[in-house]
Every structure is written in C-alpha cells, then in structure tokens.
Amino acid sequence: MHGSTRACVMSRSDPPRGRRGALLGAGMIALLTLLALFGPRLSPYAFNTLDWRHLSAAPSLTDGHWLGTDPLGRDLYVRTLYGLRLSLLIGVLATAVSVVIGVAWGAVAGYAGGRVDAWMMRLVDVLYALPYLFIVLILATVFGHDSITLLLVAIGAVGWLTLARAVRAQTLSLKRREFIEAARAAGLAPQGILLRHILPNLAGTIAVYATLMIPQMITFESFLSFLGLGVQEPRASLGSLIKDGASEMLAAPWMLLVPAVVLVVLLLCFNLLGDGLRDALNPTAR
Amino acid sequence: MRSTPPRAERLAAAPHLALEEGNGPDTVLAIESLGVDFGSGDQRLPAVVDVSLSVRRGECLGVVGESGAGKSQTFLAALGLLSSPARVSGRARLGVEDLLGLPERELDRIRGARVGMVFQDPMTSLTPHMRIGEQVAEPIIRHLGASRREARGRALELLERVRLPDVARRMRQYPHELSGGMRQRVMIAIALACEPQLLILDEPTTALDVTLQAQILQLLGAIKRESGVALVLITHDFGAVAGLADRVAVMRSGRLIELGTAGEVMKRPREPYTRELLRPLSGEAASESRAAPGPAVLELNDLGVRFAADSGWGRRRLWRALDAIQLTLGAGEAVGVVGESGCGKSTLTRAALHLIRPAEGRVVWMGRPPAGLPAREVRRLRRELQIIFQDPLASLDPHLTVERIVAEPLTIHCRELGASERRERVRRMLERVGLDGPFLTRHPHELSGGQCQRVGIARAMILEPRLLVCDEPLSALDVATQAQVLRLLTELKSAQGTALLYVSHNLATVRHLCDRVLVLYLGRMAELSSARRLFLAPRHPYTRELLAAIPVPDPDLEPARLAEVHLGEPPSPLELPSGCLFRTRCPHAIAVCAERAPLWERAGEGWVACHRFRELGS
Numbered sequence: 001m002h003g004s005t006r007a008c009v010m011s012r013s014d015p016p017r018g019r020r021g022a023l024l025g026a027g028m029i030a031l032l033t034l035l036a037l038f039g040p041r042l043s044p045y046a047f048n049t050l051d052w053r054h055l056s057a058a059p060s061l062t063d064g065h066w067l068g069t070d071p072l073g074r075d076l077y078v079r080t081l082y083g084l085r086l087s088l089l090i091g092v093l094a095t096a097v098s099v100v101i102g103v104a105w106g107a108v109a110g111y112a113g114g115r116v117d118a119w120m121m122r123l124v125d126v127l128y129a130l131p132y133l134f135i136v137l138i139l140a141t142v143f144g145h146d147s148i149t150l151l152l153v154a155i156g157a158v159g160w161l162t163l164a165r166a167v168r169a170q171t172l173s174l175k176r177r178e179f180i181e182a183a184r185a186a187g188l189a190p191q192g193i194l195l196r197h198i199l200p201n202l203a204g205t206i207a208v209y210a211t212l213m214i215p216q217m218i219t220f221e222s223f224l225s226f227l228g229l230g231v232q233e234p235r236a237s238l239g240s241l242i243k244d245g246a247s248e249m250l251a252a253p254w255m256l257l258v259p260a261v262v263l264v265v266l267l268l269c270f271n272l273l274g275d276g277l278r279d280a281l282n283p284t285a286r
Numbered sequence: 287m288r289s290t291p292p293r294a295e296r297l298a299a300a301p302h303l304a305l306e307e308g309n310g311p312d313t314v315l316a317i318e319s320l321g322v323d324f325g326s327g328d329q330r331l332p333a334v335v336d337v338s339l340s341v342r343r344g345e346c347l348g349v350v351g352e353s354g355a356g357k358s359q360t361f362l363a364a365l366g367l368l369s370s371p372a373r374v375s376g377r378a379r380l381g382v383e384d385l386l387g388l389p390e391r392e393l394d395r396i397r398g399a400r401v402g403m404v405f406q407d408p409m410t411s412l413t414p415h416m417r418i419g420e421q422v423a424e425p426i427i428r429h430l431g432a433s434r435r436e437a438r439g440r441a442l443e444l445l446e447r448v449r450l451p452d453v454a455r456r457m458r459q460y461p462h463e464l465s466g467g468m469r470q471r472v473m474i475a476i477a478l479a480c481e482p483q484l485l486i487l488d489e490p491t492t493a494l495d496v497t498l499q500a501q502i503l504q505l506l507g508a509i510k511r512e513s514g515v516a517l518v519l520i521t522h523d524f525g526a527v528a529g530l531a532d533r534v535a536v537m538r539s540g541r542l543i544e545l546g547t548a549g550e551v552m553k554r555p556r557e558p559y560t561r562e563l564l565r566p567l568s569g570e571a572a573s574e575s576r577a578a579p580g581p582a583v584l585e586l587n588d589l590g591v592r593f594a595a596d597s598g599w600g601r602r603r604l605w606r607a608l609d610a611i612q613l614t615l616g617a618g619e620a621v622g623v624v625g626e627s628g629c630g631k632s633t634l635t636r637a638a639l640h641l642i643r644p645a646e647g648r649v650v651w652m653g654r655p656p657a658g659l660p661a662r663e664v665r666r667l668r669r670e671l672q673i674i675f676q677d678p679l680a681s682l683d684p685h686l687t688v689e690r691i692v693a694e695p696l697t698i699h700c701r702e703l704g705a706s707e708r709r710e711r712v713r714r715m716l717e718r719v720g721l722d723g724p725f726l727t728r729h730p731h732e733l734s735g736g737q738c739q740r741v742g743i744a745r746a747m748i749l750e751p752r753l754l755v756c757d758e759p760l761s762a763l764d765v766a767t768q769a770q771v772l773r774l775l776t777e778l779k780s781a782q783g784t785a786l787l788y789v790s791h792n793l794a795t796v797r798h799l800c801d802r803v804l805v806l807y808l809g810r811m812a813e814l815s816s817a818r819r820l821f822l823a824p825r826h827p828y829t830r831e832l833l834a835a836i837p838v839p840d841p842d843l844e845p846a847r848l849a850e851v852h853l854g855e856p857p858s859p860l861e862l863p864s865g866c867l868f869r870t871r872c873p874h875a876i877a878v879c880a881e882r883a884p885l886w887e888r889a890g891e892g893w894v895a896c897h898r899f900r901e902l903g904s
Contacts, residue, residue: 178675179681179682179683181641182675183694185639185641185668186672186695187695187698188665188694188698189661
C-alpha cells in the first residue's frame with residue numbers, strides 16, 4: 001500500500017522530462033524526411049548536374065547554389081538532401097531487417113528455453129565474435145562495391161544480434177509472469193502465446209530499440225561510405241559526402257560542414273525520440 | 287470541493303472523538319486536524335480529511351481501515367514524507383516541535399533518530415547490495431555519530447533484541463539470503479537503532495503468513511514493554527491489532543470514523559462500518575449436508591517435484607519442492623491446501639495443472655494422465671481445468687481489454703462461436719461476477735484489485751470447467767472484497783459441481799469453503815482430514831501450531847493467544863533435518879522422530895504423518 005502511495009506521488013511530481021525532447025525529435029525527423037523527399041525539387045539542379053561555371057563555389061543566394069558546390073560543380077544543397085534520402089532509406093530498411101530477424105530469433109529462443117535457447121544464443125555469440133569489418137570488406141570485393149542490397153544486408157546483419165539478445169531477455173521475464181501462465185493453463189498453444197501475449201507486450205521495447213537503432217545504422221553506413229565501401233559516385237550518402245568534404249576541408253570547408261551538420265542533427269533527433277519513447281513506455285515510470 | 291462542517295459541530299455530533307486531545311506530558315506525537323489532498327487547481331482530491339490523533343509514551347495505537355482509507359497517508363504527511371503535489375494542512379507535533387513547519391534538513395534529523403518506520407514489504411525496504419550488519423549500523427553512525435566499531439557492536443545487540451536467529455552469521459549476509467520474517471525483524475532493528483520515541487509500523491505483517499505474523503507481533507509487544515516506545519500499528523486487519531493495541535482508530539475514505547480503547551472499539555463498535563470490518567469471514571462451515579463427491583476429476587499419485595538450486599558456478603543441487611503427494615479430488619468437492627509460505631502450495635497447483643513437470647509420480651485428469659498424451663490433446667483437456675492466481679493484476683495481460691481477456695478461453699476452445707455470441711457470453715459471465723457493461727472496454731490497470739480478481743474468475747469460469755484451482759485468490763484483496771469473492775466461489779461449487787483445489791495461508795477462508803484440508807510442511811503431507819475435524823481436533827502438532835497462530839480480533843483473548851505461539855523459523859529446504867522434517871520445531875519431538883520419517887497413516891477418516899499422533903490425540 002505504501003508502495004502505491006509513493007509511486008503515485010512520484011509520477012505526479014515528476015516533470016514530463018524528455019517529452020519535449022521527443023516531440024522536438026519527432027518533428028525534426030518529419031521535417032528532414034519531407035526535405036529529403038521534396039527539397040531537391042526546389043533547386044534547378046539535379047544531383048549529378050555538372051555546373052562548369054561554378055566549381056568549388058561558396059554558398060550564395062544569387063547563383064542558385066544555396067549551399068555551394070563541389071570541385072565538379074555539383075550543387076551541395078541537392079546532393080546533401082539526396083544523401084540524406086539515401087541515408088534515411090538505408091537506416092530504416094536495415095533496421096526493419098534487423099527487427100524482423102532479431103525479434104523472431106529472440107522471442108523464439110526466449111520462449112522455447114532450454115537447449116533450443118542455448119543453441120540459438122550461442123550462434124548469436126559466435127556471430128558477435130566475428131571480425132565484422134573484414135567480412136564486409138571481403139563481401140564488398142567479391143560482390144563489387146556498388147550494391148545497396150549488399151550494404152543493407154551487411155548493416156542489417158549486425159543490428160539483429162543486439163536486438164535478439166534484448167528481446168530474448170524480455171521474453172524470459174515475460175514468460176515468468178502470471179498472465180502467460182494463465183494463457184498456458186487456458187490451453188493456448190505456444191505460437192498463440194508468442195503472437196497474442198508476448199509480442200504485443202514487447203512492442204514498447206522493440207519501438208525504443210528500433211528508434212535508437214536507426215541512427216546507429218546511419219552511422220555505420222556513413223562509416224562504410226567514408227571508407228569507400230558504401231554508396232558510390234555519382235550517387236551520394238551523408239557518409240560519402242563527408243568523405244569528399246574531408247579531402248577538400250581547407251579549400252572548401254562548406255563541403256564538410258553541410259553534410260556533417262545534417263548528419264549530427266539527424267542522429268540527435270533520433271536519439272531524442274528514442275529516449276523519449278523509452279521514458280514514455282517504461283511501465284515503472286508511469 | 288466538499289465543505290466540512292466546523293470542528294466544534296462535528297465533535298458534538300461524535301462525542302467520542304472529542305476525547306482525543308493529546309496535550310498530556312506523555313504525548314509523543316499529536317496530529318491535529320490534518321488534511322492531505324492531491325492534484326492541482328480546482329481538481330483537488332482529498333486523501334485525508336481533518337484527522338486528529340495522538341500517541342502517548344509506551345502506548346500502541348492501532349490504525350485500521352481498508353486500502354485507500356488514508357491510514358498511511360496520514361502518518362507519511364505528519365512526518366513530511368509526501369512530496370510536492372500533496373498539500374498538507376493542520377499540525378503534527380512531535381514533542382514540542384511542529385513537524386509540518388520544519389525544513390527538510392531538520393526533518394531528516396528527526397526521522398530515523400526520533401521516529402522509526404517499518405514498511406510492509408521487507409524486501410524492497412532493504413538495500414539489496416549491503417550486508418545486514420552494515421544496514422543496521424548505518425543509521426547509528428549517521429544519527430548518533432558512533433564509530434564504525436561501536437555501531438557494529440550496537441547492531442549486534444539490536445539484532446539479538448529482535449531475536450534474529452544466528453545473529454553473527456546473519457550480519458554478514460545479504461537481504462536475499464534471509465526469509466521474509468527475518469527481514470522484517472531486521473527492519474524493526476533498523477527502526478529501533480537510535481532509540482526512537484515513536485515507531486510507525488505500516489502493515490508490518492501483511493506480507494507474512496500466520497506463524498510469522500504471530501512472532502512479529504510477539505516481538506513488538508516485548509519491545510513495547512521493555513522500552514516504552516510509542517507504537518503506531520497501521521493495518522487492515524483487526525486480528526493484528528487485537529493483541530497489541532491499547533487504543534484503536536478506524537479510518538474510512540480519509541476520515542477518522544471511530545476512536546477508542548481497543549476494548550471499546552472491538553467489543554462494542556459504534557459505527558456499522560467497524561462492525562463490518564470485524565465480522566468474521568467464517569459463519570457456518572461450508573456445506574454441512576454435503577453429498578459424496580462425484581467421480582475423480584484430479585488424482586495426484588505419489589507426486590514429486592524437484593527444483594535445481596544453482597550455486598552460480600555450475601554446481602547444481604536438486605531439492606524436493608514436493609514429495610510423495612497423494613490426493614484425489616472428486617467432482618463438487620473442495621479441498622484446501624494450507625501451510626507456511628515456501629511449503630510447496632503454489633508448486634502443487636502448477637504440478638496439478640501440468641504446468642511444471644513432475645519428477646516422480648503422475649497426475650491424472652478425469653482418468654487420463656496428461657504426461658502420456660500428445661500436446662494438442664493436453665491443450666484440449668485444459669478447458670476442464672482452470673486456475674485463479676494470487677496476484678490479480680499480474681495474471682491479466684496488461685495490453686488487453688477485459689472483454690478480450692475473458693473471451694480468450696472461448697477463442698481457444700470454441701472457435702465455432704461467432705463474434706456477437708462470444709461477446710454475449712462474456713457479458714453474461716461478467717455480470718455473474720458483478721461487473722457490468724462499461725467494464726468490457728477497460729484495461730486491467732484501470733481496475734481495482736477486487737475487480738481484477740473478478741475478471742480472473744470470469745476468465746476461469748467461462749468454459750465451466752470441472753476443476754478450478756485457486757492459488758491464494760484472496761490474499762491481495764480487502765476484507766470486504768474477500769467476502770464477495772468467497773461467496774462467488776461457494777456459489778460456483780454448489781451450483782455447478784465444480785471441484786475446487788483451494789490453496790491459502792488464510793485458514794479462516796479454508797474453513798469456510800473446503801470439505802477436506804491437506805496440510806503441507808516443506809513439500810510433504812503432514813495431515814489430510816475433513817475440514818470440520820481438522821479445525822476442531824487437529825492431529826498433527828504442526829496443524830495445531832498453525833491453528834494456534836490465527837489471530838483473533840478480540841483484545842481480551844489475543845494477548846494470551848500470542849504468548850502461546852512458539853514456532854520458530856522453518857529449516858532451509860536445502861538442509862532438511864533427518865527423520866521427521868517437523869521435529870526441529872515440534873514441541874513433542876522424541877528420539878524416534880530424528881531416526882526415521884513417519885509413515886502416512888490412516889487416522890479415523892483422515893490421514894496423518896506423525897510418530898506420536900496416537901499418544902498426543904485429544
């Protein structure tokens with residue numbers, strides 16, 4: 001009785017911490033997504049148009065290159081938004097791949113328990129232990145550099161390991177709850193219990209993990225692109241733009257600053273949203 | 287907001303409340319017209335309304351009421367433990383100081399040093415990572431400025447004073463290594479550490495079973511006599527108050543409705559509500575003229591369950607949670623299973639429903655053993671065997687509506703049912719348990735404990751099973767709700783011939799509901815007998831101790847009864863004694879009890895496992 005009193009007191013006195021941040025994050029993500037989709041149309045240039053009159057031009061409002069150009073005369077505003085689009089796409093798709101595999105793997109392992117669980121999780125441990133970057137390098141040389149599918153598979157394959165572990169841990173604790181026992185006692189089959197009682201109760205956790213995973217995926221893609229293993233010319237992602245910008249850092253600093261700022265803002269927004277979601281869905285904080 | 291009549295007028299209307307002034311020299315804590323409300327602006331929700339109470343030195347004040355009556359809130363507010371959204375008015379004097387005006391720093395000095403508090407749940411009130419000795423020593427170092435060494439010596443003294451067994455070893459252990467009763471003793475030792483003037487106990491025995499409850503109450507009585515500390519005992523149970531309290535205050539919805547000496551309030555209650563709280567659950571025992579039980583619904587043959595205790599480094603030790611359980615349950619029969627916590631009651635329910643696999647023996651459902659059947663067939667049979675759980679909220683899926691929860695058994699076993707027909711059956715079932723239309727769309731967390739438990743019962747009953755297993759279905763509920771649920775179970779049993787396997791440590795409800803009772807001790811059967819016979823003339827010494835430990839809400843009888851209870855802590859299930867398991871706590875143990883385990887012998891129409899039941903028989 002005392003516990004409930006204290007919980008009620010605490011929940012009312014706590015400020016809606018993080019909620020404003022989460023809303024800001026969500027709003028900014030929506031804005032950036034809209035910009036990535038429709039922003040390039042506002043400019044007369046395409047992402048691969050070469051403007052010979054403006055090579056390495058600084059940002060200016062008069063010539064239409066609002067954020068400047070690169071040494072080949074390509075418009076940085078359009079290329080950054082184009083890169084943002086690709087980075088977002090890869091981040092979201094890779095996360096989706098990870099979530100599907102990770103949730104299925106973790107929930108089945110956690111619910112089955114015993115030997116099945118032990119084998120499934122040992123496999124996860126083995127995959128964790130592989131020198132991941134080497135494998136991506138080998139895959140990239142074998143299958144050629146310019147493959148977004150390869151990139152997706154490569155990135156998605158890391159993410160699901162963490163998620164599988166988290167989902168398994170949650171499933172293990174859910175499995176011991178009485179309402180799961182109630183469902184078993186009512187005669188519900190294991191797949192029914194997983195679909196009807198375990199997955200819906202995991203939804204909060206999964207949502208938080210997914211939102212926090214998207215920025216990780218984007219970072220990883222940028223990292224691969226920065227190494228030259230990701231998106232290839234003439235296409236661009238935020239990572240490849242930063243790579244190009246880094247080599248022109250002294251002559252044309254805007255080439256580095258523009259995509260770098262966009263990347264940082266994007267990651268910050270996703271992290272804000274993820275933290276806010278975690279606070280909102282945490283049942284003990286309610 | 288409701289306007290309250292002026293104080294003088296109210297006191298005239300309730301003259302017995304005017305006795306409460308609390309200005310004598312002995313007064314330790316005096317609360318004067320204390321009010322607490324929550325919320326903001328116009329929507330303020332009163333939690334405590336104009337409560338005046340006082341406690342004198344060496345006195346025990348019992349504060350009784352159901353959950354939500356504002357009992358804890360009153361004292362938390364008086365000690366400044368409610369934070370900002372709660373608005374507190376009135377006065378609370380400790381000695382000469384008004385606590386409500388004091389700054390936080392001063393309050394910190396007073397709490398712990400001059401006032402000790404003990405809460406309901408001894409697990410969450412102790413810090414898991416600190417050794418017991420350090421936790422007791424901490425307030426001594428902080429409030430009295432003692433050295434670490436002195437504090438340790440003092441901690442040892444305190445723990446001996448609260449009669450913690452094997453003190454030197456326990457001081458080096460962590461909270462999880464102690465039983466619930468021992469942890470509560472440690473909490474009391476911490477509360478007493480700085481020789482407080484006032485000890486506030488908030489439901490100190492609610493989480494404990496009867497034998498431990500009696501021991502803690504005994505201990506509190508001894509502390510009161512020895513040290514002259516003022517006690518405030520907050521509880522929902524008049525039984526817990528009867529042996530200890532000098533005066534009793536009854537609270538309801540934030541108001542003080544009755545106050546007087548324990549004798550006045552409990553023998554001649556003025557308020558109908560107090561009478562309601564005092565009314566014993568068991569009127570006449572369940573059904574005196576009962577028909578012979580029908581065909582066997584559940585048989586447990588020589589059932590044994592083992593659990594592995596992991597030491598953490600790969601060494602596993604198996605311990606027997608249940609051993610050689612033999613029980614047959616016929617249609618329309620109710621069998622109660624009683625025993626202290628940890629005796630295997632809950633394990634028995636799970637094994638009976640084949641939710642955990644037995645290591646030995648077998649379970650038979652309506653003539654068919656589920657262990658030999660294909661999984662699909664076992665699931666089909668489950669519609670005949672349902673369960674009600676101890677924690678009503680935890681047993682309901684938090685993201686589903688009441689309608690979907692209750693409909694679940696139908697969606698599993700009656701797939702041919704249309705959506706509208708299903709909804710109709712759910713609605714009818716909910717009406718039977720006293721919940722109507724609007725509840726269909728609610729979620730479990732929007733319901734009270736009693737409502738949740740009724741949803742659980744509706745879910746278990748909707749398929750009209752032949753066996754209903756109840757695992758402590760009442761222990762999380764208020765007295766009034768308990769009576770409702772008990773009535774419902776009685777009705778189901780007589781109207782539909784449902785067999786009940788009813789597990790509880792509340793012996794009064796077992797007596798009320800059950801035809802036969804099985805007494806378990808450390809996973810073994812101690813006695814099996816008809817309920818009437820068991821409660822009138824118990825054969826096993828353990829059964830006698832259990833019955834003696836039930837509190838009686840009568841201030842004249844209770845102190846004498848409390849003095850009678852002499853059951854210590856049960857042994858650890860990993861280090862069981864030789865021979866009869868109960869011999870270490872049995873007042874009648876002799877040499878033979880240590881040599882061999884007693885047989886399961888027929889005794890009259892019942893069964894008992896004791897070497898000496900014939901000589902001891904009444």
